[in-house]
Amino acid sequence: MKLFLKIWRQKNASTKGKMMEYTLEGIESDMSFLEMLDVLNEDLIARGEEPVEFDHDCREGICGTCSLMINGRPHGPDSRITVCQLHMRSFNDGDTIVIEPWRAKAFPVIKDLIVDRTAFDRIQQAGGYISVNTSGRPVDANAIPIEKDAADASFNAATCIGCGACVAACKNASAMLFTSAKVSQFALLPQGQVEAADRVLNMVRQMDLEGFGNCTNTGACEVECPKGISLENIARMNREYLAASVKG
Amino acid sequence: MGVLDSKVPSGPLADKWTKHKNEIELVNPANKRNIDVIVVGTGLAGGSAAATMAELGYNVKTFCYQDSPRRAHSIAAQGGVNAAKNYQGDGDSVYRLFYDTVKGGDYRSREANVHRLAEVSTNIIDQCVAQGVPFAREYGGLLDNRSFGGVLVSRTFYAKGQTGQQLLLGAYAAMNRQIQRGKIKSYTRHEMLDLVLVDGKARGIIARNLVTGEIERHSAHAVVIASGGYGNLFFLSTYCMGANVMAAWKAHKRGAFFANPCFTQIHPTCIPVSGDHQSKLTLMSESLRNDGRIWVPKKLEDAKAIREGKLKPTDLAEEDRDYYLERRYPAFGNLVPRDVASRAAKERCDAGYGVNKTGEAVYLDFDAAIMRYGREKALTSGMKNPDDKTVRKLGEEVVEAKYGNLFQMYEKIVDQNPYKTPMMIYPAVHYTMGGLWVDYNLMTTIPGCYAAGEANFSDHGANRLGASALMQGLADGYFVLPYTIGDYLSDDIRTGPIPTETPEFEEAENNVRERIQKLMSAKGEHSVDYYHKKLGKIMWNKCGMARNAKELQEAMDEIAELRKDFWANVKVTGVADGKNQELEKAGRVADFLELGELFAMDALERNESCGGHFREEYQTPEGEALRDDKNFTFVSAWEYKGDPRKAKLHKEELVYENIEVKTRSYK
Numbered sequence: 001m002k003l004f005l006k007i008w009r010q011k012n013a014s015t016k017g018k019m020m021e022y023t024l025e026g027i028e029s030d031m032s033f034l035e036m037l038d039v040l041n042e043d044l045i046a047r048g049e050e051p052v053e054f055d056h057d058c059r060e061g062i063c064g065t066c067s068l069m070i071n072g073r074p075h076g077p078d079s080r081i082t083v084c085q086l087h088m089r090s091f092n093d094g095d096t097i098v099i100e101p102w103r104a105k106a107f108p109v110i111k112d113l114i115v116d117r118t119a120f121d122r123i124q125q126a127g128g129y130i131s132v133n134t135s136g137r138p139v140d141a142n143a144i145p146i147e148k149d150a151a152d153a154s155f156n157a158a159t160c161i162g163c164g165a166c167v168a169a170c171k172n173a174s175a176m177l178f179t180s181a182k183v184s185q186f187a188l189l190p191q192g193q194v195e196a197a198d199r200v201l202n203m204v205r206q207m208d209l210e211g212f213g214n215c216t217n218t219g220a221c222e223v224e225c226p227k228g229i230s231l232e233n234i235a236r237m238n239r240e241y242l243a244a245s246v247k248g
Numbered sequence: 249m250g251v252l253d254s255k256v257p258s259g260p261l262a263d264k265w266t267k268h269k270n271e272i273e274l275v276n277p278a279n280k281r282n283i284d285v286i287v288v289g290t291g292l293a294g295g296s297a298a299a300t301m302a303e304l305g306y307n308v309k310t311f312c313y314q315d316s317p318r319r320a321h322s323i324a325a326q327g328g329v330n331a332a333k334n335y336q337g338d339g340d341s342v343y344r345l346f347y348d349t350v351k352g353g354d355y356r357s358r359e360a361n362v363h364r365l366a367e368v369s370t371n372i373i374d375q376c377v378a379q380g381v382p383f384a385r386e387y388g389g390l391l392d393n394r395s396f397g398g399v400l401v402s403r404t405f406y407a408k409g410q411t412g413q414q415l416l417l418g419a420y421a422a423m424n425r426q427i428q429r430g431k432i433k434s435y436t437r438h439e440m441l442d443l444v445l446v447d448g449k450a451r452g453i454i455a456r457n458l459v460t461g462e463i464e465r466h467s468a469h470a471v472v473i474a475s476g477g478y479g480n481l482f483f484l485s486t487y488c489m490g491a492n493v494m495a496a497w498k499a500h501k502r503g504a505f506f507a508n509p510c511f512t513q514i515h516p517t518c519i520p521v522s523g524d525h526q527s528k529l530t531l532m533s534e535s536l537r538n539d540g541r542i543w544v545p546k547k548l549e550d551a552k553a554i555r556e557g558k559l560k561p562t563d564l565a566e567e568d569r570d571y572y573l574e575r576r577y578p579a580f581g582n583l584v585p586r587d588v589a590s591r592a593a594k595e596r597c598d599a600g601y602g603v604n605k606t607g608e609a610v611y612l613d614f615d616a617a618i619m620r621y622g623r624e625k626a627l628t629s630g631m632k633n634p635d636d637k638t639v640r641k642l643g644e645e646v647v648e649a650k651y652g653n654l655f656q657m658y659e660k661i662v663d664q665n666p667y668k669t670p671m672m673i674y675p676a677v678h679y680t681m682g683g684l685w686v687d688y689n690l691m692t693t694i695p696g697c698y699a700a701g702e703a704n705f706s707d708h709g710a711n712r713l714g715a716s717a718l719m720q721g722l723a724d725g726y727f728v729l730p731y732t733i734g735d736y737l738s739d740d741i742r743t744g745p746i747p748t749e750t751p752e753f754e755e756a757e758n759n760v761r762e763r764i765q766k767l768m769s770a771k772g773e774h775s776v777d778y779y780h781k782k783l784g785k786i787m788w789n790k791c792g793m794a795r796n797a798k799e800l801q802e803a804m805d806e807i808a809e810l811r812k813d814f815w816a817n818v819k820v821t822g823v824a825d826g827k828n829q830e831l832e833k834a835g836r837v838a839d840f841l842e843l844g845e846l847f848a849m850d851a852l853e854r855n856e857s858c859g860g861h862f863r864e865e866y867q868t869p870e871g872e873a874l875r876d877d878k879n880f881t882f883v884s885a886w887e888y889k890g891d892p893r894k895a896k897l898h899k900e901e902l903v904y905e906n907i908e909v910k911t912r913s914y915k
Contacts, residue, residue: 011826012826012827028523028525030522030523030663031523031525032527032661034527035525035526035527038525038527038777039525042775042777044821045775045819045821045830046775048821049821050821050822051821051822051829051830053827053829055315056489057314057319057321057488057489057490058319058321058323058324058488058489059488059489059527059528059530060324060486060528060530060531060657061657061660062323062324062410062413063314063319063321063323063324063488064318064319065314065315065319078660080656081660085657085660085661087660087661087663089663110459110827111459111826111827114827116315117315117316118315118316118436120316121316121317121318121424121434121436124318124420124421124424125424125425125427125428126428128421128424129379129380129421129422129424129425130378130379130380130421131425132375132378132379133303134296134299134300134303134375134422134726134727134730135375136368136371136374136375136726136727137371138374138375138377138378139374139378140374141333141373141374141376141377141383141391142333142335142390142391144377145385145388145389145390146385146389147389148385148386148387148389151382151383151384151385151389152382152385154380154382155382155384155407155408155414158382158407158414158417159410159413161413162316162318162319185380185382186380189380189382191377191378191379191380192380
């Protein structure tokens with residue numbers, strides 16, 4: 001198929017970027033979207049131009065590295081997948097495809113389609129853990145039975161891959177879905193109770209410091225999340241936050 | 249033992265680790281504050297080692313090329329992590345896990361290391377649960393287990409098809425806690441480009457900031473390499489795109505011996521190659537072999553008709569299918585170890601029974617499991633005489649609960665519904681058992697340079713069993729290295745900070761700058777990927793699932809030729825002093841072009857078949873691997889001598905005192 005691409009090009013964080021147009025032919029429907037970009041880059045290299053830089057790594061939908069806004073949607077038109085799992089069979093011959101980086105104040109562009117998501121790391125560092133040292137002598141793993149439903153719900157929250165699609169999808173660039181997923185994972189487990197109050201307060205504080213916007217419950221994040229993280233997590237975090245604030 | 253001293257403690261096998269921990273030197277907490285450790289790679293091994301060492305009090309610096317430690321490729325491990333907990337009461341024990349691992353590795357691993365691995369395996373599960381890793385549970389609230397290839401017990405703990413991700417997030421969380429405390433300084437989007445030795449000891453690294461292009465000097469009292477395996481040598485593999493051998497290879501060039509480079513795992517259940525544009529292969533978890541049955545048509549004409557699209561697999565009657573693993577290996581059936589399953593698939597496809605357009609695919613069929621689970625579910629739900637349609641529906645629900653995300657992943661890539669038609673699979677490069685040679689303390693042949701996880705060679709011999717990589721990465725990182733490293737660092741309590749303004753750092757930095765300059769100025773013909781793909785083809789065709797002397801020799805020559813061409817004609821666009829993915833790739837491929845030749849030479853030297861290393865000249869009449877224990881019960885450890893083919897072979901003889909070395913049989 002033949003495609004018309006409009007791609008955001010930006011040299012580095014301090015330079016202004018712009019959309020550039022490329023025409024690409026010979027794309028097969030069973031290529032992945034990133035393989036289509038590989039083809040484009042090989043063409044550019046052959047012409048002596050600089051290839052388009054984009055983040056990607058596992059190419060199987062689990063590492064959360066790839067981060068493209070495709071025709072205005074994070075990870076493109078299909079649901080519940082990352083860009084690397086998107087295949088060209090989702091497009092038609094002659095389509096125009098607009099490709100941009102995540103847009104958020106807290107995710108500055110590094111180059112072309114690559115953004116800096118270290119704000120997410122700092123939110124996790126603020127409290128996204130259980131304080132237990134490696135001793136080799138903690139209690140036996142089966143000493144505390146955990147109700148299957150709670151364990152499953154915790155797992156579902158823990159499946160977040162930290163890609164940032166929730167922020168990119170949100171008109172306020174809010175990181176509530178991301179932050180609440182981690183808060184929920186621990187809030188649902190007995191091991192997470194001890195530090196629950198400090199955790200939610202510290203993580204939310206850091207989230208605000210990073211410059212993410214507020215949540216206005218539009219639910220766009222849930223729709224675009226490749227792992228289907230539920231809005232219920234945001235509700236749970238709000239409850240946890242309120243309880244922790246009152247406890248003070 | 250010559251230059252290779254494995255430092256395995258004396259005494260009975262089961263007491264060695266305890267005894268060793270009691271006897272090694274410790275560093276007191278106040279002194280740990282004055283000691284710096286660099287960890288390169290932040291996957292399961294590096295991340296857990298960094299977190300634990302920081303907890304103990306060392307100042308840790310971590311380096312990863314990803315934008316966050318959470319993205320290391322440990323995350324892609326789907327199936328599970330082994331531990332000898334015996335929660336299922338099916339007769340599991342530390343000894344049995346030890347035995348299975350040594351046997352699974354085809355008697356080419358070090359007994360004492362493997363036993364230690366089995367011992368600490370149980371701690372891993374306790375530790376991870378305490379950290380909040382959400383493992384799968386049964387309705388009673390206790391942890392669930394499943395079974396993996398090459399064993400007869402259920403000892404695999406899992407978190408749906410995301411075990412690796414959940415374990416890595418556990419280690420990442422432990423790291424985050426130490427980053428917050430200031431005990432770990434995390435350098436992301438950084439790549440180690442050289443190891444710095446001072447007075448023969450590893451004292452630092454040269455790293456490149458991948459965003460700004462700056463070349464940085466970092467010093468420490470010890471350096472831990474936990475940068476994973478080198479399967480991307482084959483271009484197409486289940487590895488992530490960025491996986492590379494750079495850190496390990498640079499250590500090798502500075503004096504660390506590289507062990508068993510030819511021991512590669514080709515995983516049997518991957519999605520087959522679809523075309524030339526393909527950039528990577530996707531694994532379908534081995535856990536699928538618990539319920540999926542592998543088959544090809546019995547008749548050549550049926551296989552041909554299927555390839556041409558004239559016949560559907562579901563149309564083929566039961567008696568026209570060849571469940572070749574069940575036929576050849578009745579005791580283990582579809583759960584034979586990976587090397588055996590992969591070779592069997594290749595054998596059938598080479599004989600003309602392949603089922604996709606390229607003839608390189610076999611079926612993995614869930615129909616029997618769907619119906620079995622469906623009937624069970626119908627019974628437990630109190631249905632008396634359910635029709636087939638209801639049974640199928642119920643069964644599909646059970647299978648979805650177990651493997652839903654894997655089925656979805658398959659459907660997204662192949663565009664076929666695996667609930668309705670069998671999956672197609674084919675072997676692909678998945679893991680490398682070889683790596684930097686380490687002693688019992690996980691130290692390489694360079695004092696102060698350690699290697700952990702997939703980057704070292706130690707525990708899996710010639711073939712790794714499923715769900716053992718996560719176990720080894722975490723065992724090394726949480727429970728072994730942080731303690732054994734103290735024995736070495738106890739000599740450094742008075743050393744003080746290592747300065748970076750020294751001739752040694754200067755020399756290493758210049759070295760790195762020259763190399764980058766050379767890559768940037770070779771304004772030649774072809775892109776980096778062009779060379780990487782060519783190398784991959786040579787490796788897959790001549791050093792892949794079956795090898796022979798003639799082709800290995802050819803591979804060595806072709807790789808040497810390709811390397812020459814690469815340095816003269818590679819085209820690296822962009823600039824060195826900024827973000828440049830082409831330059832990153834070029835540096836990695838340049839290393840692969842050296843390692844590939846050593847790999848082929850190692851395979852050529854090993855005149856036997858064992859585990860994942862199958863030499864066509866050495867097989868039984870039934871086509872099984874034929875080991876030569878008399879001449880090859882050793883670890884090949886290669887010393888760098890300037891050119892890959894000039895590398896010098898050192899042998900660490902393997903001694904089996906506790907296990908009777910037998911022909912590995914899964915029949």
